[in-house]
Amino acid sequence: MADGTLPRRTAIHAEVSHDDAPSPVSGRLLASWQRSEDYGVSLDSVDPVFSGTYDTESLFFRCGAQVLADLHATLVGEPVSLMLTDPDGLVLNRLSGDTSLLRSLDAVHLAPGFSYAEREAGTNGLGLALADRVPTLVRASEHYAVSLCTYTCAAAPVLDPRTGRVEGAVNLTTWSDTRSDLLLALAQSAAGNTAALMLARAGGRTPRPAPPGRVFRVEPGRLEPGSGSLDELSTAWTDAVAGAAAALGHDRVVVAVGEPGNGRATLLAQAERRLRRHDRILSAAPPAPKDVETWLDLWAPELRHDHTAVVVRDVDTLPLWAAERLRDLVVRARSERGGATGDVLPFAMTATRYDDVPEPLAALVDTVVPLAPLRERPDDVLPLAHHAARAARGRDVTITAAAATGLRGYAWPGGVAELVRVVRDAAVRADIVDVAHLPADLFSGSAHRLSRIERFERDEIVRVLSRSELTMREAAEELGMSRATLYRKVGQYGIRVPGR
Numbered sequence: 001m002a003d004g005t006l007p008r009r010t011a012i013h014a015e016v017s018h019d020d021a022p023s024p025v026s027g028r029l030l031a032s033w034q035r036s037e038d039y040g041v042s043l044d045s046v047d048p049v050f051s052g053t054y055d056t057e058s059l060f061f062r063c064g065a066q067v068l069a070d071l072h073a074t075l076v077g078e079p080v081s082l083m084l085t086d087p088d089g090l091v092l093n094r095l096s097g098d099t100s101l102l103r104s105l106d107a108v109h110l111a112p113g114f115s116y117a118e119r120e121a122g123t124n125g126l127g128l129a130l131a132d133r134v135p136t137l138v139r140a141s142e143h144y145a146v147s148l149c150t151y152t153c154a155a156a157p158v159l160d161p162r163t164g165r166v167e168g169a170v171n172l173t174t175w176s177d178t179r180s181d182l183l184l185a186l187a188q189s190a191a192g193n194t195a196a197l198m199l200a201r202a203g204g205r206t207p208r209p210a211p212p213g214r215v216f217r218v219e220p221g222r223l224e225p226g227s228g229s230l231d232e233l234s235t236a237w238t239d240a241v242a243g244a245a246a247a248l249g250h251d252r253v254v255v256a257v258g259e260p261g262n263g264r265a266t267l268l269a270q271a272e273r274r275l276r277r278h279d280r281i282l283s284a285a286p287p288a289p290k291d292v293e294t295w296l297d298l299w300a301p302e303l304r305h306d307h308t309a310v311v312v313r314d315v316d317t318l319p320l321w322a323a324e325r326l327r328d329l330v331v332r333a334r335s336e337r338g339g340a341t342g343d344v345l346p347f348a349m350t351a352t353r354y355d356d357v358p359e360p361l362a363a364l365v366d367t368v369v370p371l372a373p374l375r376e377r378p379d380d381v382l383p384l385a386h387h388a389a390r391a392a393r394g395r396d397v398t399i400t401a402a403a404a405t406g407l408r409g410y411a412w413p414g415g416v417a418e419l420v421r422v423v424r425d426a427a428v429r430a431d432i433v434d435v436a437h438l439p440a441d442l443f444s445g446s447a448h449r450l451s452r453i454e455r456f457e458r459d460e461i462v463r464v465l466s467r468s469e470l471t472m473r474e475a476a477e478e479l480g481m482s483r484a485t486l487y488r489k490v491g492q493y494g495i496r497v498p499g500r
Helices: 008-017 027-039 059-074 099-107 125-132 183-202 235-249 264-275 289-304 320-340 378-393 401-409 415-427 452-465 472-479 483-493
Strands: 080-085 091-095 136-138 151-159 166-175 216-219 254-257 280-284 308-312 347-351 367-370
Touching: 008 027, 027 125, 059 080, 059 091, 059 166, 059 183, 080 099, 080 125, 099 166, 125 136, 125 151, 125 166, 136 183, 151 183, 166 183, 235 254, 235 264, 235 367, 235 378, 254 264, 264 280, 264 308, 264 347, 280 289, 289 308, 289 320, 378 401, 378 415, 401 415, 452 472, 452 483, 472 483
Parallel strands: 254 347, 254 367, 280 308, 308 347
Antiparallel strands: 080 091, 080 166, 136 151, 151 166, 216 280
């Protein structure tokens, strides 16, 4: 709020607090209200995302569930609900002996399977605790959505005692008129006990079996991970590849940094291919934290093999102990291969930011290669789109001019991975990809989060307007609205269909 403006939520603070002299609003709370407003959260009620699937086998969940069960046994007669959430605010379980409180929480979807992250539900105890990574108490009138002002929530993040990473949070919720003096202390105690129990159990764990699915892949000489042989892209891309190739050619350790999903591993693999056209490229992506031990044991022996280059993706997600082990393995392999054959192990990594690379691996890095996100490389969009369509159909697929305009004009928050997914879905349904085959999100610039009904209405408008043979009057008639209403809806949803 550098411009001195206040979030809209401040205007109703006194009203919802039911107090002639409401307590002053802290800067931290104001910042959370502003973020909630920017996310498009409703001031009236919340509509959190429902996932329905979550991991109940993790060490964090098992330890947290036991701690909360023990605490619940001491609070049987108290109107308090105890919950465990994952790092994204997804509620994993819920305990309470107060049935009226449980029914009320169901009405606002504060229940297992729903996400109460700040982005989804606005300012609330667990959402703010996870956003700021500190224990947090949010009293009734401090919630962003008015429908949550009948509750007081206290939450504390749970940190993995070995890595320091946030594993989730403990959240305690009670009625707003119930004394909450000890609520935050109880949440902090439960979070600390969960972390301590995780540490105790982790010390005695036996190695887990290999996780299902792909742990790593070895690409034949003509391909690179994630992109096939496509490498003639924009100047920004080719310059980044050339920079990585120059560093790798001098036996330097390289890290490519940038937003996930924008082709960092592909960039490094293409750089390796320029230097060693017939070598294998081993591309390893970290699995879930519980499977890192098995992951290392499974692919690390490949480091000793000649004519093998290694790209380890997303090293910023590795626990510190795993980064230390990987560093030792790489140093040993580079020394042994270089001493025996003169072929030093080519080793590269990817991360979101260089500052997030674990210190043991950061110490190995000689060269940092930044990669701009796809939204800053619009010249790459259509070549990648044609490549993805060809991969999906086994032949060239036509993309109309209107569809191409939509593809180039979209910001692609999910990067190249999102572009490939969108184009493949369209290409398998049509020989000619047009506007009607692409998601309506590509042609909408709505500033607020849409409800399910609004999203359906917007998608229908885009579908009808993509039929170029219809006039606006005819489109309005098909949609069952007046032409004036259609123009208003187009402006409301920020719809930009090429040719209209």
